[in-house]
Amino acid sequence: MIEDHVMRLGTDTAGYVSLGDISSLNDYRVVIAKRDGGNKLRLIVWDIDDNGNLTRRGTGTAGHVSQISIVSRDRSRVVIAKRDGSGNLRLIVWQVDGAGNIVRRGTGIADSISQVAITSIGDAREVVAMRDGSGNLRLIAWGRITDNFTYNSVFSAAQVNILRERHRLAFNRIEACTTLDGREKEALIDTYKRAIEHGINTNPNANASAFINGSQILVNLTNFFSLVDDERAQTLIHEMKHCAGFSHPTRFNPPAPDADTPGDNGLYYGSPPLQAEICIAGSQSDLTCVKDSSGACVIRSL
Ligand SMILES: [Zn+2]
Numbered sequence: 001m002i003e004d005h006v007m008r009l010g011t012d013t014a015g016y017v018s019l020g021d022i023s024s025l026n027d028y029r030v031v032i033a034k035r036d037g038g039n040k041l042r043l044i045v046w047d048i049d050d051n052g053n054l055t056r057r058g059t060g061t062a063g064h065v066s067q068i069s070i071v072s073r074d075r076s077r078v079v080i081a082k083r084d085g086s087g088n089l090r091l092i093v094w095q096v097d098g099a100g101n102i103v104r105r106g107t108g109i110a111d112s113i114s115q116v117a118i119t120s121i122g123d124a125r126e127v128v129a130m131r132d133g134s135g136n137l138r139l140i141a142w143g144r145i146t147d148n149f150t151y152n153s154v155f156s157a158a159q160v161n162i163l164r165e166r167h168r169l170a171f172n173r174i175e176a177c178t179t180l181d182g183r184e185k186e187a188l189i190d191t192y193k194r195a196i197e198h199g200i201n202t203n204p205n206a207n208a209s210a211f212i213n214g215s216q217i218l219v220n221l222t223n224f225f226s227l228v229d230d231e232r233a234q235t236l237i238h239e240m241k242h243c244a245g246f247s248h249p250t251r252f253n254p255p256a257p258d259a260d261t262p263g264d265n266g267l268y269y270g271s272p273p274l275q276a277e278i279c280i281a282g283s284q285s286d287l288t289c290v291k292d293s294s295g296a297c298v299i300r301s302l
Pocket of ligand 1: 238242248273289290297298
């Protein structure tokens with residue numbers, strides 16, 4: 001049968017490699033993940049034409065790696081599973097544009113591993129098989145942040161995309177954030193795994209609101225989408241912290257002699273919802289958050 005034969009076509013080479021894996025994005029593009037001479041992760045995109053000629057495209061780099069596996073999530077994204085410099089499993093999503101340039105996106109981490117392999121199961125989900133710290137086989141399923149979130153039909157598709165993108169940015173800032181402790185980060189990450197409903201807040205002074213331990217964020221369409229990108233992410237991570245069970249006292253505003261001010265680390269700005277805002281862009285918003293008559297924490301413009 002002719003299908004059982006292979007014919008050698010084009011060849012190309014790149015630098016030193018000590019570990020590697022390959023995945024295809026489509027009929028004309030592959031992505032290589034390798035360990036380079038410095039023991040760092042390096043991704044290289046190659047295009048292959050109808051004649052099998054190879055053309056090297058973009059390169060991406062990341063930290064120390066001692067095991068690698070790669071799989072394509074869709075036609076423009078790959079997911080790397082690697083053993084990082086601490087010996088832990090780390091997933092990194094990379095996006096490849098039309099020209100073949102590659103950009104690092106989200107990260108997920110798990111426990112100690114010594115071997116790893118990843119596969120995709122469609123609908124932006126992956127399964128990682130690993131040899132865990134005890135030498136046993138362990139499988140972990142991974143999904144995409146916010147895919148379990150729902151949105152009132154009043155939100156436009158563009159608005160839903162903004163909410164998702166801002167949530168994903170906020171989620172990706174949690175791991176490296178220095179203003180939340182381990183328990184506060186874990187509670188926030190667990191909340192991102194829940195089905196959070198996004199509804200409409202019609203209070204003309206509100207940007208968004210949420211209940212403590214709730215599973216709903218209410219968004220004022222006009223006010224929230226008038227905010228700049230960092231404020232949108234700060235607002236969402238603040239409200240997610242309320243959904244995670246964290247509260248804060250009502251803010252004392254000037255001219256009160258003991259007025260709360262961003263960065264004072266006091267009862268208001270030192271609380272977990274306000275400390276979470278620092279994870280976004282290193283600062284706290286100057287938007288006050290109060291409990292309304294229904295008990296929801298409402299972020300308003302001053
Ligand atoms: Zn609040």
